[in-house]
Amino acid sequence: MKRISKITGIVLISSLLWFCSGDDDTTNPGTGEPVEATKTLVETLSVPWELIWGPDNFLWVTERNGKISRINPDSGEQQLVYTIPNVSQVGESGLLGMVLHPNFDTNPYVYVVYTYNGGSGLLERLVQFTYANNTLSNETVLIDQIPANSNHDGSRLLITPDMHLFMTTGDAGNTNLSQDMNSLGGKTLRLNLDGSIPADNPFTNSYIYSLGHRNAQGLVLHPNGKLYSSEHGPSSDDEINIIQSGKNYGWPAVKGKIDTPNEQTFAANTEVIESIFEWTPTIAPSDLVYYTSNRIPEWTNKLLMTVLKDQRIIALTLNGDGTAITNEEVFLNGQFGRLRDIAISPQGRVFIATNGNSYGDTSNTHRIIEINKIEK
Structure with a gap:
């Protein structure tokens, strides 16, 4: 596949101006010493999956073994908040996505997705907890019995300004589920924060917002109002998609663009939305955020995506x-191993969660690292 040029003249000029400007972000306000390009906050985590900047100005992190923690972004002090007792971690399953209520001071709710043993196999559920006194309680199940497996479980969460909760789900290794409207597997779901189905969802009495997905692990709402996702392909066509209400993204019949006879036949009978960008061979994309700060000018006004297999951050210009x-x-090509997730503070500080150097690494040596500047 033809690649787009890596560095533009605008980026080079902005980078030079930033390094020569004496910006306060390049020095430690306490000592006046130069800030390190990277700083390891925590290095004893077991497969961190979700990393978010909380309204309490702490980093919140999930680990696939069921742990939810808060991390002081300055000292790296880690506080275990809760361990979900019935999480089943098999392969890529376990405790996955998390999001906090936007009005956390008055509505201290934590939403998480995890897999559990459903008796005849793995299942997935979306739940709400209440946070108080540095612990979680009052688990409330919002959606249950979502198809799950040892891989292809999604699951990224996002709350939009109009207080709707979006959730990505994987096909759970069963490609038929993605086109099955009676299954929540391989979909983007949309619900109210109390777990009810929004009246304006595209399909009557259904959480399904879009279908035809394989395994989307990135989801971000851009200031332009568009909802972007990053999605794992099979051996080809990792994708960036714009998620639209009621639309079909083609999996398993369509991978990336509609450019083969079989894909064209399927699309002739089913309206399919093509991805806007693809990677072949696959790179294993994970989290997706939009960076608006000038703190790291190379990334300003770009989509940032963490990458697992190819071990990098990719900045995408729209x-x-x-x-x-x-x-x-x-950026950061091969420097920190597999990159799972990225969190941005309101001041533009950037934090990444690493997942070791190889697929299946479940050791307690995964890290949270702050990126302060890009070194050339």
Whole structure:
């Protein structure tokens, strides 16, 4: 596949201006010493999956073994908040996505997704907890018995300004589920924060917002109002998609663009939305965020995506109306191993969660690292 150029002249000029400007972000406000390009906050985690900046100005992290912790972003002090007792961690399953209520001070709710043993196999559920006194309680199940497996479980969570909760689900290794409207597998789901189905969802009495997905692990709402996702392909066509209400993204009949006879036959009978960017061979994309700060100017106004297999951050530039990606830039290539997740503070501080150097690494040596600047 043809690649887009990695570095543009605009990025080089902005980088030079930033390093020469004496910006306060390049020095430690306490000592005046230069800030390290990277800083390891925690290095004893077991497969961190979700990393978010909380409204309490702490980092919140899930580990696939069921642990939820808060991390002081300055000292790295880690506080275990709760361990979900019935999480089943098999392969890629376990405790996955998490999001906090936007009005956390008055509504201290924590939403998480985890897999559990359903008797005849793995299942997945979306739940709400209440946070108080540095622990969680009052587990409330919002959606249960979502198909799960040792791989392809999703699951990224996002709360939009209009207080709807979006959730990505995987096909649980059963490709038929993605086109099955009676299954929640291989979909993007949309619900109210109390677990009810929004009246304006595209399919009557259904959580399903979009279908035809394989395993989306990144989800971000851009300031332009578009909802972007990153999705794992099989051996080809990892994707970036724009998620739209009621639309079909083609899996398993369509991978990436509609460019083979079989894909064209399927699309002739089913309206399919094509991805806006693809990677072949696959790179294993994970979290997706939009960076608006000038703190790291190389990333300003770009989609940032963490990558597992190819062990990097990719910065993606959108065109003016957000319908296409015009540039791809690679950063931190191979420096920290597999990169699972990324969190951004309101001040533009960047934190990443690592997942070891190889697939299946479940050791307690995974890290949370702060990226302060890009070294050339």
